[in-house]
Amino acid sequence: MVPVMKPSALPYVPFSRPVLGPEEEEAVLAVMRSGWLTTGEETARFEAEFAKVVGARHALALNSATAGLHLALEALGVDTGSVVLTTPFTFAATAEVVRYLGADPVFVDIDRETLCIDPRALAVTLERLQAEGRRAAAVIPVHIAGMVCDMDGLAQVLSDFPVPLVEDAAHAFPVRYGGRYAGTLGDVGVYSFYATKTITTGEGGMLVTDREEVAQRVRVMRLHGIDRDVWNRYTRPGSQGWKYDIVAPGYKYNLTDLASAIGRVQLRRAGEFLQRRTAVAERYLEGLRGLEFLSLPRRTVDHAWHLFILRLREEQLRITRDQFIEELHQRGIGASVHFISLHLMTYYRERYGLSPGDFPVALECSRSCISLPLSAGLGDGEVERVIAAVTEIGARHRR
Numbered sequence: 001m002v003p004v005m006k007p008s009a010l011p012y013v014p015f016s017r018p019v020l021g022p023e024e025e026e027a028v029l030a031v032m033r034s035g036w037l038t039t040g041e042e043t044a045r046f047e048a049e050f051a052k053v054v055g056a057r058h059a060l061a062l063n064s065a066t067a068g069l070h071l072a073l074e075a076l077g078v079d080t081g082s083v084v085l086t087t088p089f090t091f092a093a094t095a096e097v098v099r100y101l102g103a104d105p106v107f108v109d110i111d112r113e114t115l116c117i118d119p120r121a122l123a124v125t126l127e128r129l130q131a132e133g134r135r136a137a138a139v140i141p142v143h144i145a146g147m148v149c150d151m152d153g154l155a156q157v158l159s160d161f162p163v164p165l166v167e168d169a170a171h172a173f174p175v176r177y178g179g180r181y182a183g184t185l186g187d188v189g190v191y192s193f194y195a196t197k198t199i200t201t202g203e204g205g206m207l208v209t210d211r212e213e214v215a216q217r218v219r220v221m222r223l224h225g226i227d228r229d230v231w232n233r234y235t236r237p238g239s240q241g242w243k244y245d246i247v248a249p250g251y252k253y254n255l256t257d258l259a260s261a262i263g264r265v266q267l268r269r270a271g272e273f274l275q276r277r278t279a280v281a282e283r284y285l286e287g288l289r290g291l292e293f294l295s296l297p298r299r300t301v302d303h304a305w306h307l308f309i310l311r312l313r314e315e316q317l318r319i320t321r322d323q324f325i326e327e328l329h330q331r332g333i334g335a336s337v338h339f340i341s342l343h344l345m346t347y348y349r350e351r352y353g354l355s356p357g358d359f360p361v362a363l364e365c366s367r368s369c370i371s372l373p374l375s376a377g378l379g380d381g382e383v384e385r386v387i388a389a390v391t392e393i394g395a396r397h398r399r
C-alpha cells in the first residue's frame with residue numbers, strides 16, 4: 001500500500017501555463033474594434049508571416065491541427081480503402097483523420113530513443129503491404145514532444161517506396177532539422193496552436209506545403225468547398241462577393257481573425273518561448289541526472305520541447321507509473337501521460353484486431369512514460385519543486 005499523503009499546501013504547478021501578455025491583449029482588442037471578427041486580413045497576415053518564418057510557399061490557417069491533418073490527407077487523395085501509415089504512440093487526432101476519410105491507419109512501432117516512428121519498422125511494414133498487394137497512400141510521422149523524427153532514415157526507406165509524407169508537427173514549432181523547419185520536410189506539415197502548445201491561439205492550426213495543388217485544394221475545402229476566397233463577401237458591396245460556386249462538400253475549418261491576432265504576436269515571441277522551454281528542459285536533465293529509476297529524454301541540439309517525457313524503470317520501484325503520478329499530484333505537481341498508444345484503445349483494438357504486444361516499444365512507453373510540467377510560463381521555483389518531488393518519490397519507493 002502506498003501511504004496516502006496530504007495534498008500539498010503549496011500552489012499547484014500546472015502541467016502547462018500559456019504566456020499571454022499585453023501585446024496579445026492589444027492585438028485582440030484591435031480586431032474586436034475593427035468590426036471584422038472571423039477569417040479576414042489578420043489571418044492573411046498571420047499566414048504570410050508564418051510561411052516566411054518556416055520557409056514554406058503556402059501556409060493556411062485552420063481552427064485546429066486535426067483539421068489540417070484531415071485536409072492534408074484529403075488533398076493527397078486519401079479515400080475509402082486507402083492505407084495510411086503512422087505511429088500508434090500519438091494523440092487521437094493523427095489516426096482519427098484517416099478514418100474520417102474511410103481509409104485505414106496501419107500502425108508502425110516507434111524507436112525507443114526518439115519515441116518517433118522507427119524507419120526500420122516502416123520498411124518492414126511497407127514490404128508486408130507490398131506482398132499483400134496494398135499500397136500506402138501517405139505516411140504520417142509525428143515529431144513527438146518536439147523531437148524531430150529520423151527524417152534521413154525515413155527518406156531512405158521512402159526512396160524505395162515513394163509515398164507522400166504528411167508531418168504531424170503539432171508538437172514541433174519551432175525546431176529545425178538539417179537547417180530546415182520540421183513541418184517543411186515532407187509534402188505537407190501541420191502545426192497546432194492548442195492551449196498547451198509552444199505557441200498558442202487557444203485553438204488553432206497551420207498547414208504548410210510547397211505543393212501548389214495541395215494548397216489550392218485545402219484553401220477550398222477549409223471553407224465549405226467554395227471555389228474562391230469569399231471571406232469579405234459582406235464588406236465589399238457591389239464586388240459580387242456574394243456570388244460563388246461550390247465545387248465539393250467542404251468543411252468549416254477556418255481560423256478567426258481574433259485567434260490570428262494572438263497567433264501573430266505569439267509567432268514573434270516564439271524564439272523567447274523556445275529559449276525558456278529549453279532552459280526548463282535542460283534544468284530537468286541536469287537535476288534528474290543519475291536517478292536510476294528514470295530514463296530521461298535524449299538531449300539533442302534541436303528540440304521544440306513541447307513535452308518533457310521521461311520513462312520510469314518500474315522494476316526499480318515499488319510503485320506503478322500511475323501511483324507515481326498520483327504521488328506527484330499529492331505534492332502539487334501537474335504531471336500527465338503522453339501517450340497511451342492508440343493500439344491499446346478500444347476502437348482501434350477491436351476494429352483492427354490488435355494485441356498489446358503488436359507494437360512492443362509503444363506498449364512499453366505507454367506503461368512507463370510521465371510528462372513533467374513544461375511551458376514557457378513555468379518559474380524557476382516551480383521547476384525546482386518538480387525535480388525535488390520526483391527525486392523524493394523515487395527515493396521513498398526504491399526497491
Ligand SMILES: Cc1ncc(COP(=O)(O)O)c(C=O)c1O
Pocket residue numbers: 063064065066067090091093094142168170171191192193194204205
Ligand atoms: C501529436 C498530435 N497531433 C495532432 C494534435 C491535434 O492538435 P489540435 O488540438 O490542434 O487539433 C495533437 C494535439 O494535442 C497532437 O498531440
